[in-house]
Amino acid sequence: MVVVKYxxxxxxxxxxxxxxxxxxxxxxxxxxxRHPAVEEVVLCEIDEEVIEACKTHVPSMGCGFSNPxxxxxxxxxxxxxxxxxxxxxxxxxxxxxxxxADEGEEGTKDGPxxxxxxxxxxxxxxxxxxEGGILCCQGENMWLDAKLIVTLVRGCRKIFPVVEYAYTCxxxxxxxxxxxxxxxxxxxxxxxxxxxxxxxxEAAEMGLKYYNADVHRAAFALPTFMSQHLRTD
Amino acid sequence: MVVVKYxxxxxxxxxxxxxxxxxxxxxxxxxxxRHPAVEEVVLCEIDEEVIEACKTHVPSMGCGFSNPxxxxxxxxxxxxxxxxxxxxxxxxxxxxxxxxADEGEEGTKDGPxxxxxxxxxxxxxxxxxxEGGILCCQGENMWLDAKLIVTLVRGCRKIFPVVEYAYTCxxxxxxxxxxxxxxxxxxxxxxxxxxxxxxxxEAAEMGLKYYNADVHRAAFALPTFMSQHLRTD
Numbered sequence: 054m055v056v057v058k059y060x061x062x063x064x065x066x067x068x069x070x071x072x073x074x075x076x077x078x079x080x081x082x083x084x085x086x087r088h089p090a091v092e093e094v095v096l097c098e099i100d101e102e103v104i105e106a107c108k109t110h111v112p113s114m115g116c117g118f119s120n121p122x123x124x125x126x127x128x129x130x131x132x133x134x135x136x137x138x139x140x141x142x143x144x145x146x147x148x149x150x151x152x153x154a155d156e157g158e159e160g161t162k163d164g165p166x167x168x169x170x171x172x173x174x175x176x177x178x179x180x181x182x183x184e185g186g187i188l189c190c191q192g193e194n195m196w197l198d199a200k201l202i203v204t205l206v207r208g209c210r211k212i213f214p215v216v217e218y219a220y221t222c223x224x225x226x227x228x229x230x231x232x233x234x235x236x237x238x239x240x241x242x243x244x245x246x247x248x249x250x251x252x253x254x255e256a257a258e259m260g261l262k263y264y265n266a267d268v269h270r271a272a273f274a275l276p277t278f279m280s281q282h283l284r285t286d
Numbered sequence: 287m288v289v290v291k292y293x294x295x296x297x298x299x300x301x302x303x304x305x306x307x308x309x310x311x312x313x314x315x316x317x318x319x320r321h322p323a324v325e326e327v328v329l330c331e332i333d334e335e336v337i338e339a340c341k342t343h344v345p346s347m348g349c350g351f352s353n354p355x356x357x358x359x360x361x362x363x364x365x366x367x368x369x370x371x372x373x374x375x376x377x378x379x380x381x382x383x384x385x386x387a388d389e390g391e392e393g394t395k396d397g398p399x400x401x402x403x404x405x406x407x408x409x410x411x412x413x414x415x416x417e418g419g420i421l422c423c424q425g426e427n428m429w430l431d432a433k434l435i436v437t438l439v440r441g442c443r444k445i446f447p448v449v450e451y452a453y454t455c456x457x458x459x460x461x462x463x464x465x466x467x468x469x470x471x472x473x474x475x476x477x478x479x480x481x482x483x484x485x486x487x488e489a490a491e492m493g494l495k496y497y498n499a500d501v502h503r504a505a506f507a508l509p510t511f512m513s514q515h516l517r518t519d
Contacts, residue, residue, distance in 0.1 A: 196457045222455055222463045224429045229462005230455045256510065263509040271507035274500035277489065 068092035069142045072181070074130030074169060075191070076147035077103035079117030085145075086120040087259045090249075095141070097126040097133040099165060131168040134177045144178045146190035150227075151201070170201070172208045175236070179212050185239045192218060192232030195279045203282050205234055210285070214240035218283055219272040233272070245273035301325035302375045305414070307363030307402060308424070309380035310336035312350030318378075319353040320492045323482075328374070330359040330366040332398060364401040367410045377411045379423040383460075384434070403434070405441045408469070412445050418472045425451060425465030428512045436515050438467055443518070447473035451516055452505040466505070478506035 069090050073081050077098035085094050098104055104127070108115035118125065126133060130146070146169050153164035168174060169191070178188055193202055195218075202218065209216040213236035220232040235244045250266040251259065275283070302323050306314050310331035318327050331337055337360070341348035351358065359366060363379070379402050386397035401407060402424070411421055426435055428451075435451065442449040446469035453465040468477045483499040484492065508516070 194457075220455070222453070224427075224461035224463065226462075228457035229459075230457065262511045265510050265513075267507035268509055271504035274504035276496040276501055277498050278495045280498075 070139075070183075071095070071143045071145065072134075072139075072141040073097070074134065074144070074146045074148065075099075075166070076117075076145070078107045078111065078114045079104070080114040081117070081145055081147045082120065082123050083114060083117030084264075086117065086122045087261070089259075091122060093124060094120075094122050095124045095126065095139070097128060097130045099127070099129055101127045129168070131174055131177070134174070134181055137181060140181055140183045140186075142183050142186050144182060144186070144188050146174075146178075146188070148191045150193065170205065172212075175205075175209055175212055179236075179238065182238055185237075185242075187238070187242070187244070188213075188234070188236040190234045190236075192220070192234040194226070194228050194230050195220060195232055195276070195282075196228050196230070198232075199279070199282050202232060202234070206283055209234060209236050212236070213238060215242050215244060217244045217273060218275065218279070219245070220275075221268070221272050245270055303372075303416075304328070304376045304378065305367075305372075305374040306330070307367065307377070307379045307381065308332075308399070309350075309378070311340045311344065311347045312337070313347040314350070314378055314380045315353065315356050316347060316350030317497075319350065319355045320494070322492075324355060326357060327353075327355050328357045328359065328372070330361060330363045332360070332362055334360045362401070364407050364410070367407070367414055370414060373414055373416045373419075375416050375419050377415060377419070377421050379411075379421070381424045383426065403438065405445075408438075408442055408445055412469075412471065415471055418470075418475075420471070420475070420477070421446075421467070421469040423467045423469075425453070425467040427459070427461050427463050428453060428465055428509070428515075429461050429463070432512070432515050435465060435467070439516055442467060442469050445469070446471060448475050448477060450477045450506060451508065451512070452478070453508075454501075454505050478503055 069092060071085055071091055071094045073094060073096040075098060076082060076096055077100050082094055082096055085091050104118060108118060148166040148169040149164060151164060151167040151170040152161040154160065155162035195202060206216055206218055215237035217235045218232060219235060220230055222229060223231050237244055247266045247269045256265065302325060304318055304324055304327045306327060306329040308331060309315060309329055310333050315327055315329055318324050337351060341351060381399040381402040382397060384397060384400040384403040385394040387393065388395035428435060439449055439451055448470035450468045451465060452468060453463055455462060456464050470477055480499045480502045484494070489498065
Protein backbone atom coordinates (compact mmCIF):
# COMPACT_ATOMS: atom_id res chain seq x y z
CA MET A 54 0.00 0.00 0.00
CA VAL A 55 1.32 3.42 -0.91
CA VAL A 56 0.67 6.04 1.73
CA VAL A 57 2.37 9.07 0.20
CA LYS A 58 2.92 10.09 -3.41
CA TYR A 59 6.09 8.99 -5.22
CA UNK A 60 7.82 12.37 -5.29
CA UNK A 61 7.60 12.46 -1.50
CA UNK A 62 8.54 8.82 -1.21
CA UNK A 63 11.86 9.13 -2.99
CA UNK A 64 12.77 12.15 -0.90
CA UNK A 65 11.74 10.65 2.41
CA UNK A 66 12.67 7.04 1.58
CA UNK A 67 9.42 5.91 3.15
CA UNK A 68 7.64 3.30 1.05
CA UNK A 69 7.70 2.35 -2.60
CA UNK A 70 5.57 -0.28 -4.25
CA UNK A 71 7.12 -1.94 -7.27
CA UNK A 72 5.72 -4.18 -9.99
CA UNK A 73 8.12 -6.43 -11.89
CA UNK A 74 6.86 -8.00 -15.10
CA UNK A 75 9.07 -10.96 -15.90
CA UNK A 76 12.20 -11.26 -13.80
CA UNK A 77 11.78 -15.00 -13.39
CA UNK A 78 15.43 -15.53 -12.45
CA UNK A 79 14.91 -13.60 -9.20
CA UNK A 80 17.74 -11.12 -9.74
CA UNK A 81 15.60 -7.99 -9.99
CA UNK A 82 13.60 -9.03 -6.91
CA UNK A 83 16.86 -9.66 -5.01
CA UNK A 84 18.16 -6.16 -5.83
CA UNK A 85 14.87 -4.32 -5.23
CA UNK A 86 14.32 -5.86 -1.81
CA ARG A 87 17.73 -4.63 -0.61
CA HIS A 88 16.33 -1.08 -0.59
CA PRO A 89 14.77 0.04 2.68
CA ALA A 90 12.41 2.33 0.73
CA VAL A 91 10.88 -0.61 -1.14
CA GLU A 92 7.92 -1.85 0.86
CA GLU A 93 6.51 -4.41 -1.52
CA VAL A 94 7.54 -6.04 -4.78
CA VAL A 95 4.81 -7.66 -6.86
CA LEU A 96 6.39 -9.92 -9.48
CA CYS A 97 4.47 -11.47 -12.36
CA GLU A 98 6.39 -14.11 -14.32
CA ILE A 99 4.84 -16.17 -17.10
CA ASP A 100 7.14 -19.17 -16.80
CA GLU A 101 6.87 -21.08 -13.53
CA GLU A 102 9.61 -23.48 -14.57
CA VAL A 103 12.14 -20.64 -14.88
CA ILE A 104 11.44 -19.63 -11.28
CA GLU A 105 11.85 -23.19 -9.99
CA ALA A 106 14.98 -23.79 -12.08
CA CYS A 107 16.63 -20.60 -10.79
CA LYS A 108 15.71 -21.34 -7.18
CA THR A 109 17.30 -24.78 -7.54
CA HIS A 110 20.22 -24.20 -9.89
CA VAL A 111 21.04 -20.46 -9.58
CA PRO A 112 20.31 -19.82 -5.89
CA SER A 113 22.43 -16.62 -5.98
CA MET A 114 19.60 -15.10 -8.02
CA GLY A 115 16.73 -17.38 -7.11
CA CYS A 116 17.10 -16.26 -3.48
CA GLY A 117 15.20 -13.13 -4.56
CA PHE A 118 11.98 -15.15 -4.31
CA SER A 119 12.38 -15.90 -0.63
CA ASN A 120 12.24 -12.27 0.50
CA PRO A 121 9.11 -11.52 2.58
CA UNK A 122 8.59 -8.23 0.68
CA UNK A 123 7.80 -10.25 -2.46
CA UNK A 124 4.34 -11.21 -3.72
CA UNK A 125 4.58 -13.65 -6.62
CA UNK A 126 2.07 -14.14 -9.41
CA UNK A 127 2.58 -16.57 -12.24
CA UNK A 128 0.92 -15.67 -15.51
CA UNK A 129 0.96 -13.27 -18.44
CA UNK A 130 2.36 -9.91 -17.26
CA UNK A 131 0.56 -7.90 -19.93
CA UNK A 132 -2.76 -9.46 -18.88
CA UNK A 133 -1.99 -8.92 -15.19
CA UNK A 134 -1.41 -5.25 -15.91
CA UNK A 135 -4.72 -4.95 -17.76
CA UNK A 136 -6.65 -6.56 -14.95
CA UNK A 137 -5.03 -5.36 -11.75
CA UNK A 138 -6.63 -2.54 -9.81
CA UNK A 139 -3.42 -1.76 -7.90
CA UNK A 140 -1.15 1.18 -8.64
CA UNK A 141 2.63 1.18 -8.43
CA UNK A 142 5.39 3.74 -7.91
CA UNK A 143 7.79 1.84 -10.14
CA UNK A 144 7.12 -0.73 -12.87
CA UNK A 145 10.05 -2.75 -14.15
CA UNK A 146 9.84 -5.00 -17.18
CA UNK A 147 12.54 -7.66 -17.16
CA UNK A 148 11.51 -9.61 -20.23
CA UNK A 149 13.24 -11.84 -22.72
CA UNK A 150 13.64 -10.60 -26.31
CA UNK A 151 10.43 -10.08 -28.35
CA UNK A 152 11.69 -12.44 -31.05
CA UNK A 153 13.06 -15.96 -30.84
CA ALA A 154 15.00 -18.09 -33.32
CA ASP A 155 12.99 -19.83 -36.02
CA GLU A 156 13.91 -22.24 -38.76
CA GLY A 157 11.71 -20.40 -41.30
CA GLU A 158 12.83 -17.92 -43.95
CA GLU A 159 13.07 -14.92 -41.62
CA GLY A 160 15.20 -16.78 -39.07
CA THR A 161 13.13 -15.31 -36.21
CA LYS A 162 9.52 -15.26 -35.06
CA ASP A 163 7.55 -13.57 -32.28
CA GLY A 164 8.43 -14.98 -28.85
CA PRO A 165 6.33 -15.13 -25.66
CA UNK A 166 7.55 -11.65 -24.62
CA UNK A 167 6.37 -9.86 -27.79
CA UNK A 168 3.36 -8.39 -25.94
CA UNK A 169 5.79 -6.49 -23.65
CA UNK A 170 7.27 -4.46 -26.52
CA UNK A 171 4.37 -2.45 -27.91
CA UNK A 172 2.42 0.77 -27.46
CA UNK A 173 -0.53 -0.89 -25.69
CA UNK A 174 1.70 -2.37 -23.04
CA UNK A 175 3.38 0.97 -22.31
CA UNK A 176 -0.05 2.65 -22.13
CA UNK A 177 -1.27 -0.01 -19.70
CA UNK A 178 1.82 0.52 -17.56
CA UNK A 179 1.19 4.26 -17.47
CA UNK A 180 -2.36 3.66 -16.29
CA UNK A 181 -1.11 1.57 -13.39
CA UNK A 182 1.47 4.13 -12.21
CA UNK A 183 0.98 6.34 -9.19
CA GLU A 184 1.35 10.07 -9.75
CA GLY A 185 5.06 10.72 -10.27
CA GLY A 186 5.76 7.05 -10.95
CA ILE A 187 8.46 5.72 -13.25
CA LEU A 188 9.08 2.80 -15.60
CA CYS A 189 12.24 0.91 -16.38
CA CYS A 190 11.88 -1.60 -19.21
CA GLN A 191 14.14 -4.04 -20.99
CA GLY A 192 15.66 -1.92 -23.75
CA GLU A 193 17.51 -4.50 -25.84
CA ASN A 194 20.96 -3.86 -27.28
CA MET A 195 21.95 -0.72 -29.16
CA TRP A 196 24.36 -2.58 -31.46
CA LEU A 197 21.83 -5.17 -32.55
CA ASP A 198 18.36 -3.69 -32.04
CA ALA A 199 18.62 0.05 -32.74
CA LYS A 200 15.53 0.01 -35.00
CA LEU A 201 13.30 -1.57 -32.33
CA ILE A 202 14.71 0.75 -29.64
CA VAL A 203 13.98 3.84 -31.74
CA THR A 204 10.39 2.66 -32.34
CA LEU A 205 9.85 2.00 -28.62
CA VAL A 206 11.38 5.29 -27.49
CA ARG A 207 9.37 7.30 -30.03
CA GLY A 208 6.22 5.51 -28.88
CA CYS A 209 7.01 6.31 -25.25
CA ARG A 210 7.49 9.99 -26.08
CA LYS A 211 3.83 10.09 -27.10
CA ILE A 212 2.79 8.77 -23.67
CA PHE A 213 5.33 10.15 -21.15
CA PRO A 214 6.79 13.66 -20.70
CA VAL A 215 10.25 12.24 -19.85
CA VAL A 216 11.80 9.34 -21.76
CA GLU A 217 15.46 8.29 -21.57
CA TYR A 218 17.57 5.48 -22.91
CA ALA A 219 20.36 4.04 -20.76
CA TYR A 220 22.50 0.90 -20.81
CA THR A 221 24.89 -1.17 -18.80
CA CYS A 222 27.41 -3.95 -19.37
CA UNK A 223 26.28 -7.46 -18.64
CA UNK A 224 28.60 -10.21 -19.81
CA UNK A 225 25.92 -12.87 -20.16
CA UNK A 226 23.53 -10.88 -22.34
CA UNK A 227 23.69 -10.76 -26.14
CA UNK A 228 26.71 -8.67 -27.18
CA UNK A 229 27.53 -7.96 -23.52
CA UNK A 230 25.17 -5.04 -23.04
CA UNK A 231 21.57 -4.43 -22.04
CA UNK A 232 19.60 -1.24 -22.49
CA UNK A 233 16.85 0.33 -20.40
CA UNK A 234 13.91 2.41 -21.56
CA UNK A 235 13.05 4.75 -18.71
CA UNK A 236 9.92 6.86 -18.56
CA UNK A 237 8.70 9.30 -15.92
CA UNK A 238 5.25 10.76 -15.44
CA UNK A 239 6.66 13.84 -13.69
CA UNK A 240 7.96 16.24 -16.37
CA UNK A 241 10.57 17.65 -13.97
CA UNK A 242 12.18 14.30 -13.18
CA UNK A 243 15.83 13.98 -14.19
CA UNK A 244 16.27 10.25 -14.57
CA UNK A 245 20.03 10.43 -15.15
CA UNK A 246 20.63 11.89 -11.70
CA UNK A 247 20.22 9.47 -8.76
CA UNK A 248 17.54 10.63 -6.31
CA UNK A 249 19.49 9.07 -3.48
CA UNK A 250 23.28 8.70 -3.26
CA UNK A 251 24.45 6.15 -0.73
CA UNK A 252 27.70 6.56 1.13
CA UNK A 253 30.12 3.63 1.38
CA UNK A 254 28.72 2.40 4.68
CA GLU A 255 25.12 2.44 3.47
CA ALA A 256 26.06 0.74 0.18
CA ALA A 257 27.93 -1.97 2.11
CA GLU A 258 24.98 -2.50 4.47
CA MET A 259 22.69 -2.93 1.47
CA GLY A 260 25.19 -5.31 -0.16
CA LEU A 261 25.53 -3.27 -3.36
CA LYS A 262 28.39 -4.72 -5.41
CA TYR A 263 27.83 -3.01 -8.75
CA TYR A 264 25.54 0.01 -8.49
CA ASN A 265 26.77 3.42 -7.36
CA ALA A 266 25.91 7.01 -8.28
CA ASP A 267 28.72 7.30 -10.88
CA VAL A 268 27.61 4.12 -12.62
CA HIS A 269 24.03 5.45 -12.59
CA ARG A 270 25.02 8.67 -14.37
CA ALA A 271 27.37 6.88 -16.78
CA ALA A 272 24.53 4.60 -17.93
CA PHE A 273 22.99 7.60 -19.70
CA ALA A 274 26.15 8.61 -21.61
CA LEU A 275 25.21 7.38 -25.06
CA PRO A 276 27.59 6.88 -27.97
CA THR A 277 27.08 9.50 -30.67
CA PHE A 278 25.45 7.05 -33.12
CA MET A 279 22.80 6.16 -30.53
CA SER A 280 22.10 9.79 -29.55
CA GLN A 281 21.61 10.51 -33.24
CA HIS A 282 19.17 7.61 -33.62
CA LEU A 283 17.15 8.92 -30.67
CA ARG A 284 17.29 12.65 -31.32
CA THR A 285 13.97 14.41 -31.10
CA ASP A 286 14.34 16.97 -33.92
CA MET B 287 58.81 14.87 -34.90
CA VAL B 288 57.57 16.55 -31.77
CA VAL B 289 58.21 20.26 -31.68
CA VAL B 290 56.56 21.24 -28.39
CA LYS B 291 56.01 19.35 -25.18
CA TYR B 292 52.85 17.27 -24.74
CA UNK B 293 51.14 19.54 -22.22
CA UNK B 294 51.36 22.34 -24.78
CA UNK B 295 50.41 20.05 -27.61
CA UNK B 296 47.11 18.99 -26.15
CA UNK B 297 46.21 22.57 -25.39
CA UNK B 298 47.26 23.93 -28.76
CA UNK B 299 46.33 20.85 -30.77
CA UNK B 300 49.54 21.22 -32.74
CA UNK B 301 51.31 17.89 -33.23
CA UNK B 302 51.21 14.60 -31.41
CA UNK B 303 53.32 11.58 -32.20
CA UNK B 304 51.75 8.26 -31.32
CA UNK B 305 53.11 4.73 -31.08
CA UNK B 306 50.70 1.84 -31.41
CA UNK B 307 51.95 -1.58 -30.34
CA UNK B 308 49.71 -4.19 -31.91
CA UNK B 309 46.58 -2.85 -33.59
CA UNK B 310 47.00 -5.14 -36.60
CA UNK B 311 43.35 -4.80 -37.61
CA UNK B 312 43.88 -1.13 -38.47
CA UNK B 313 41.05 0.21 -36.27
CA UNK B 314 43.22 2.18 -33.83
CA UNK B 315 45.21 3.68 -36.71
CA UNK B 316 41.98 4.65 -38.46
CA UNK B 317 40.69 6.46 -35.36
CA UNK B 318 43.99 8.16 -34.45
CA UNK B 319 44.54 9.57 -37.91
CA ARG B 320 41.14 11.31 -37.82
CA HIS B 321 42.56 13.74 -35.27
CA PRO B 322 44.15 16.89 -36.73
CA ALA B 323 46.52 17.03 -33.73
CA VAL B 324 48.03 13.64 -34.57
CA GLU B 325 50.97 14.23 -36.87
CA GLU B 326 52.37 10.72 -37.07
CA VAL B 327 51.31 7.24 -36.01
CA VAL B 328 54.02 4.61 -35.76
CA LEU B 329 52.43 1.17 -35.61
CA CYS B 330 54.33 -2.00 -34.74
CA GLU B 331 52.39 -5.23 -35.32
CA ILE B 332 53.92 -8.67 -34.91
CA ASP B 333 51.60 -10.50 -37.30
CA GLU B 334 51.87 -9.44 -40.92
CA GLU B 335 49.10 -11.82 -41.95
CA VAL B 336 46.59 -10.09 -39.67
CA ILE B 337 47.31 -6.80 -41.41
CA GLU B 338 46.88 -8.29 -44.87
CA ALA B 339 43.75 -10.21 -43.88
CA CYS B 340 42.11 -7.07 -42.44
CA LYS B 341 43.04 -4.96 -45.46
CA THR B 342 41.42 -7.58 -47.71
CA HIS B 343 38.50 -8.86 -45.67
CA VAL B 344 37.71 -6.08 -43.17
CA PRO B 345 38.44 -2.95 -45.23
CA SER B 346 36.36 -0.81 -42.85
CA MET B 347 39.19 -1.26 -40.33
CA GLY B 348 42.08 -2.20 -42.65
CA CYS B 349 41.70 1.24 -44.31
CA GLY B 350 43.63 2.58 -41.31
CA PHE B 351 46.83 1.34 -42.94
CA SER B 352 46.44 3.50 -46.03
CA ASN B 353 46.61 6.84 -44.17
CA PRO B 354 49.74 8.84 -45.06
CA UNK B 355 50.27 9.72 -41.36
CA UNK B 356 51.05 6.04 -40.66
CA UNK B 357 54.50 4.45 -40.51
CA UNK B 358 54.23 0.66 -40.29
CA UNK B 359 56.73 -1.72 -38.72
CA UNK B 360 56.18 -5.44 -38.55
CA UNK B 361 57.85 -7.21 -35.65
CA UNK B 362 57.79 -7.66 -31.88
CA UNK B 363 56.42 -4.50 -30.26
CA UNK B 364 58.22 -5.06 -26.95
CA UNK B 365 61.54 -5.41 -28.81
CA UNK B 366 60.78 -2.35 -30.96
CA UNK B 367 60.24 -0.33 -27.81
CA UNK B 368 63.52 -1.50 -26.31
CA UNK B 369 65.48 -0.58 -29.42
CA UNK B 370 63.87 2.59 -30.75
CA UNK B 371 65.49 5.94 -30.04
CA UNK B 372 62.29 7.86 -30.78
CA UNK B 373 60.03 9.35 -28.14
CA UNK B 374 56.25 9.54 -28.26
CA UNK B 375 53.51 11.69 -26.76
CA UNK B 376 51.11 8.79 -26.60
CA UNK B 377 51.73 5.03 -26.59
CA UNK B 378 48.78 2.73 -27.18
CA UNK B 379 48.97 -1.02 -26.72
CA UNK B 380 46.26 -2.82 -28.67
CA UNK B 381 47.26 -6.40 -27.97
CA UNK B 382 45.53 -9.73 -27.87
CA UNK B 383 45.13 -11.48 -24.50
CA UNK B 384 48.32 -12.63 -22.73
CA UNK B 385 47.05 -16.20 -22.59
CA UNK B 386 45.64 -18.47 -25.28
CA ALA B 387 43.70 -21.73 -25.13
CA ASP B 388 45.68 -24.88 -24.54
CA GLU B 389 44.74 -28.53 -24.38
CA GLY B 390 46.92 -29.11 -21.30
CA GLU B 391 45.78 -29.34 -17.69
CA GLU B 392 45.60 -25.57 -17.10
CA GLY B 393 43.47 -24.98 -20.20
CA THR B 394 45.56 -21.91 -21.11
CA LYS B 395 49.18 -21.06 -21.88
CA ASP B 396 51.17 -17.88 -22.58
CA GLY B 397 50.27 -16.37 -25.96
CA PRO B 398 52.37 -14.16 -28.26
CA UNK B 399 51.19 -11.01 -26.44
CA UNK B 400 52.38 -12.09 -22.97
CA UNK B 401 55.39 -9.74 -23.18
CA UNK B 402 52.98 -6.76 -23.36
CA UNK B 403 51.52 -7.47 -19.92
CA UNK B 404 54.42 -7.09 -17.50
CA UNK B 405 56.39 -4.56 -15.48
CA UNK B 406 59.35 -4.42 -17.90
CA UNK B 407 57.10 -3.52 -20.80
CA UNK B 408 55.45 -0.69 -18.88
CA UNK B 409 58.88 0.60 -17.79
CA UNK B 410 60.10 0.52 -21.40
CA UNK B 411 57.03 2.46 -22.47
CA UNK B 412 57.67 5.09 -19.82
CA UNK B 413 61.23 5.51 -21.07
CA UNK B 414 59.98 6.19 -24.60
CA UNK B 415 57.42 8.82 -23.53
CA UNK B 416 57.93 12.53 -24.01
CA GLU B 417 57.57 14.69 -20.91
CA GLY B 418 53.86 14.79 -20.07
CA GLY B 419 53.12 11.77 -22.27
CA ILE B 420 50.41 9.19 -21.65
CA LEU B 421 49.78 5.49 -22.15
CA CYS B 422 46.60 3.63 -22.98
CA CYS B 423 46.95 -0.14 -22.84
CA GLN B 424 44.67 -3.12 -23.40
CA GLY B 425 43.15 -3.64 -19.97
CA GLU B 426 41.27 -6.92 -20.38
CA ASN B 427 37.82 -7.51 -18.92
CA MET B 428 36.85 -6.71 -15.35
CA TRP B 429 34.43 -9.64 -15.11
CA LEU B 430 36.94 -12.23 -16.26
CA ASP B 431 40.41 -10.87 -15.53
CA ALA B 432 40.18 -8.79 -12.33
CA LYS B 433 43.25 -10.46 -10.83
CA LEU B 434 45.49 -9.65 -13.80
CA ILE B 435 44.10 -6.09 -13.98
CA VAL B 436 44.84 -5.48 -10.29
CA THR B 437 48.41 -6.76 -10.74
CA LEU B 438 48.97 -4.52 -13.78
CA VAL B 439 47.45 -1.42 -12.15
CA ARG B 440 49.47 -1.89 -8.95
CA GLY B 441 52.62 -2.30 -11.04
CA CYS B 442 51.84 0.87 -12.98
CA ARG B 443 51.37 2.83 -9.74
CA LYS B 444 55.03 2.13 -8.97
CA ILE B 445 56.08 3.71 -12.28
CA PHE B 446 53.56 6.49 -13.01
CA PRO B 447 52.11 9.23 -10.78
CA VAL B 448 48.65 8.91 -12.37
CA VAL B 449 47.06 5.52 -13.17
CA GLU B 450 43.41 4.97 -14.05
CA TYR B 451 41.28 2.07 -15.19
CA ALA B 452 38.49 2.65 -17.69
CA TYR B 453 36.32 0.48 -19.92
CA THR B 454 33.93 0.52 -22.81
CA CYS B 455 31.40 -1.80 -24.42
CA UNK B 456 32.51 -3.68 -27.47
CA UNK B 457 30.18 -6.42 -28.64
CA UNK B 458 32.84 -8.52 -30.35
CA UNK B 459 35.24 -8.75 -27.41
CA UNK B 460 35.06 -11.42 -24.70
CA UNK B 461 32.05 -10.71 -22.46
CA UNK B 462 31.25 -7.57 -24.47
CA UNK B 463 33.61 -5.22 -22.68
CA UNK B 464 37.23 -4.09 -22.94
CA UNK B 465 39.21 -2.22 -20.31
CA UNK B 466 41.98 0.33 -20.62
CA UNK B 467 44.92 0.92 -18.32
CA UNK B 468 45.80 4.59 -18.59
CA UNK B 469 48.96 6.14 -17.17
CA UNK B 470 50.19 9.72 -17.22
CA UNK B 471 53.66 11.06 -16.48
CA UNK B 472 52.27 14.46 -15.46
CA UNK B 473 50.97 14.17 -11.87
CA UNK B 474 48.38 16.89 -12.52
CA UNK B 475 46.74 15.17 -15.47
CA UNK B 476 43.09 14.24 -15.00
CA UNK B 477 42.63 11.41 -17.45
CA UNK B 478 38.88 11.13 -16.89
CA UNK B 479 38.28 14.64 -18.22
CA UNK B 480 38.68 15.11 -21.99
CA UNK B 481 41.37 17.66 -22.84
CA UNK B 482 39.43 18.64 -25.93
CA UNK B 483 35.64 18.58 -26.34
CA UNK B 484 34.45 18.68 -29.93
CA UNK B 485 31.22 20.31 -30.91
CA UNK B 486 28.77 18.49 -33.21
CA UNK B 487 30.19 20.03 -36.38
CA GLU B 488 33.77 19.15 -35.50
CA ALA B 489 32.83 15.60 -34.49
CA ALA B 490 30.95 15.15 -37.76
CA GLU B 491 33.90 16.48 -39.77
CA MET B 492 36.18 14.01 -38.02
CA GLY B 493 33.67 11.20 -38.62
CA LEU B 494 33.34 10.27 -34.93
CA LYS B 495 30.45 7.82 -34.58
CA TYR B 496 31.01 6.55 -31.03
CA TYR B 497 33.32 8.81 -29.03
CA ASN B 498 32.12 11.99 -27.34
CA ALA B 499 32.99 13.79 -24.10
CA ASP B 500 30.18 12.12 -22.10
CA VAL B 501 31.26 8.65 -23.20
CA HIS B 502 34.85 9.56 -22.26
CA ARG B 503 33.88 10.49 -18.70
CA ALA B 504 31.51 7.52 -18.35
CA ALA B 505 34.33 5.10 -19.21
CA PHE B 506 35.88 5.89 -15.82
CA ALA B 507 32.73 5.21 -13.76
CA LEU B 508 33.65 1.85 -12.27
CA PRO B 509 31.26 -0.59 -10.64
CA THR B 510 31.78 -0.75 -6.88
CA PHE B 511 33.39 -4.21 -6.98
CA MET B 512 36.04 -2.97 -9.42
CA SER B 513 36.76 0.24 -7.45
CA GLN B 514 37.25 -1.93 -4.40
CA HIS B 515 39.66 -4.22 -6.25
CA LEU B 516 41.70 -1.20 -7.34
CA ARG B 517 41.58 0.91 -4.19
CA THR B 518 44.93 2.26 -3.07
CA ASP B 519 44.54 2.00 0.72
